[in-house]
Amino acid sequence: MSYSDKVLDHYNNPRNVGSFAKDDPNVGTGVVGAPECGDVMKLQLKINDSGVIEDARFKTFGCGSAIASSSYVTELVKGKHIDEAMAIKNTLIVKELNLPPVKIHCSVLAEDAIKAAISDWKKHKDGAEEPQAARAQEK
Amino acid sequence: MVKTPIYMDNHATTPCDPRVLDAMMPYFTTKFGNAASRNHSFGWEAEEAVDKARNQLASIINAKAKEIIFTSGATESDNLAIKGVVEFYKDKGNHVITCVTEHKAVLDSCRALERQGKATVTYLPVDKHGMVDPDDVRKAITDKTVLISIMYANNEIGTIHPIREIGRIAKEKEVIFHCDAVQAVGKIPVDVEKDGIDLLAMSGHKIYGPKGVGALYVRSKGPRVRLTPIIDGGGHERGMRSGTLNVTGIVGFGAACEIAAKELPEEARRLTELRNRLQAGLFERLDEIYLNGHPTERLPGNLNVSFAYVEGESLLMGINDVAVSSGSACTSATLEPSYVIRALGINEELAHSSIRFGLGRFNTADEVDYVADRVTREVKRLREMSPLYEMAKEGIDLKSVQWKA
Numbered sequence: 001m002s003y004s005d006k007v008l009d010h011y012n013n014p015r016n017v018g019s020f021a022k023d024d025p026n027v028g029t030g031v032v033g034a035p036e037c038g039d040v041m042k043l044q045l046k047i048n049d050s051g052v053i054e055d056a057r058f059k060t061f062g063c064g065s066a067i068a069s070s071s072y073v074t075e076l077v078k079g080k081h082i083d084e085a086m087a088i089k090n091t092l093i094v095k096e097l098n099l100p101p102v103k104i105h106c107s108v109l110a111e112d113a114i115k116a117a118i119s120d121w122k123k124h125k126d127g128a129e130e131p132q133a134a135r136a137q138e139k
Numbered sequence: 140m141v142k143t144p145i146y147m148d149n150h151a152t153t154p155c156d157p158r159v160l161d162a163m164m165p166y167f168t169t170k171f172g173n174a175a176s177r178n179h180s181f182g183w184e185a186e187e188a189v190d191k192a193r194n195q196l197a198s199i200i201n202a203k204a205k206e207i208i209f210t211s212g213a214t215e216s217d218n219l220a221i222k223g224v225v226e227f228y229k230d231k232g233n234h235v236i237t238c239v240t241e242h243k244a245v246l247d248s249c250r251a252l253e254r255q256g257k258a259t260v261t262y263l264p265v266d267k268h269g270m271v272d273p274d275d276v277r278k279a280i281t282d283k284t285v286l287i288s289i290m291y292a293n294n295e296i297g298t299i300h301p302i303r304e305i306g307r308i309a310k311e312k313e314v315i316f317h318c319d320a321v322q323a324v325g326k327i328p329v330d331v332e333k334d335g336i337d338l339l340a341m342s343g344h345k346i347y348g349p350k351g352v353g354a355l356y357v358r359s360k361g362p363r364v365r366l367t368p369i370i371d372g373g374g375h376e377r378g379m380r381s382g383t384l385n386v387t388g389i390v391g392f393g394a395a396c397e398i399a400a401k402e403l404p405e406e407a408r409r410l411t412e413l414r415n416r417l418q419a420g421l422f423e424r425l426d427e428i429y430l431n432g433h434p435t436e437r438l439p440g441n442l443n444v445s446f447a448y449v450e451g452e453s454l455l456m457g458i459n460d461v462a463v464s465s466g467s468a469c470t471s472a473t474l475e476p477s478y479v480i481r482a483l484g485i486n487e488e489l490a491h492s493s494i495r496f497g498l499g500r501f502n503t504a505d506e507v508d509y510v511a512d513r514v515t516r517e518v519k520r521l522r523e524m525s526p527l528y529e530m531a532k533e534g535i536d537l538k539s540v541q542w543k544a
């Protein structure tokens with residue numbers, strides 16, 4: 001299988017790799033996927049009080065398309081309001097990165113990661129729960 | 140500096156040796172006869188060439204020339220052996236014994252027979268090194284068992300099965316023993332007499348011969364093994380495999396066997412050294428990497444390693460000037476991680492992280508050093524990107540995490 005130029009670019013020069021402090025109240029962390037399935041994405045979003053995503057970081061265990069999807073998503077969500085970010089569909093990622101049908105699940109995972117990170121942020125904003133970066137979040 | 144891309148996937152296929160190609164050339168051009176043409180020199184010339192190749196094949200496995208049946212490849216040989224025996228001996232029994240890490244050519248032939256109601260099949264497990272226990276073979280034999288099919292050496296993890304012991308059990312119990320020896324022939328000594336093998340599949344393109352040619356050894360005496368053909372036609376190959384012989388391919392296969400047999404001891408030593416160098420180069424520089432397959436009973440050119448916390452396909456992508464293969468789901472047509480690696484009972488994540496290095500005749504020490512460097516660098520880079528590596532370093536037990544996929 002050959003990769004699209006955009007996948008290759010994100011794979012070779014991934015954007016926003018890294019982690020934020022898990023206990024930062026402005027950070028929402030989403031961990032989706034499972035090691036035995038061959039993909040785990042961790043997406044962290046730094047969200048301000050008006051609900052705007054100021055910064056993003058990712059770490060991904062997975063194939064090149066999974067790495068590229070998460071890298072692309074960190075760029076995509078920056079500056080967006082969480083309501084806008086929640087509306088991002090995996091099909092946008094598929095289109096932007098030219099993912100072949102067998103790699104669509106990577107884009108689904110990236111969409112899930114956004115949602116998981118935002119709902120994590122909401123949870124501990126509401127004071128309901130401490131952020132739990134180490135625990136896998138619900139889809 | 141080494142020349143890239145580097146080919147290190149010699150279990151998948153091997154390049155045709157230039158000496159093999161030289162032997163084949165005349166049979167494409169001036170010596171194009173049909174080996175079955177009995178009444179002119181073109182036919183005789185082709186037949187002579189086929190006879191020579193038959194001897195070259197027989198000699199590398201210590202068989203007799205007339206026991207060699209040419210086929211289109213080992214996939215056909217495995218099909219013919221398994222389906223042919225089950226069909227021919229159907230009045231005697233219908234039970235087949237094989238093992239979970241066999242090649243698909245064997246496993247799917249067995250499954251087809253099960254589906255058609257022609258056989259019941261026992262799939263023996265393997266130990267953590269991928270080896271079948273001969274005792275399990277013995278215990279699985281019933282009075283209905285007509286065939287045991289166990290490969291000589293595994294194509295993914297390189298583990299060499301205790302073939303001689305299995306052969307002895309098969310003899311003692313008077314069950315026919317088929318051995319897929321595709322990865323073993325020409326790489327390690329194979330002897331159908333000493334090993335007690337009754338049927339043996341081999342392939343041209345795994346030993347520096349051409350693709351599209353294979354052979355099945357069929358024992359003629361002690362016992363004489365009979366088969367029902369799976370391809371009907373002009374009755375070539377003593378009726379066991381009809382079809383005009385692929386003379387050029389057969390000539391190349393023969394030449395490849397002769398070269399491999401002659402160079403085997405020296406080449407096995409050289410490849411073992413190169414393999415150990417690669418293994419040391421990786422294990423000395425990276426933590427949390429695991430050898431898949433048997434530590435010692437292993438093909439000389441094989442190294443299969445899982446790099447924890449790094450997904451195999453992404454690693455292949457990072458070392459794109461090196462051709463190796465991965466047990467990762469993402470690289471397989473079925474989107475499942477390798478069934479061979481999973482059969483070892485290691486955790487699923489490590490199956491996704493496995494890489495197979497297949498060293499061959501044309502690899503050099505410089506290439507090995509280059510590959511070890513390249514892989515080390517890329518594994519480190521990908522681990523920096525891996526949430527699993529981060530969690531592990533934080534002391535989180537990944538097994539205790541509730542993943543929601």
Ligand SMILES: Cc1ncc(COP(=O)(O)O)c(C=O)c1O
Nearest residue numbers: 212213214242244294321342353
């Ligand atoms: C163990 C084993 N058996 C059978 C085959 C099939 O051989 P061929 O490509 O000649 O059909 C292969 C090659 O992939 C193999 O490694």
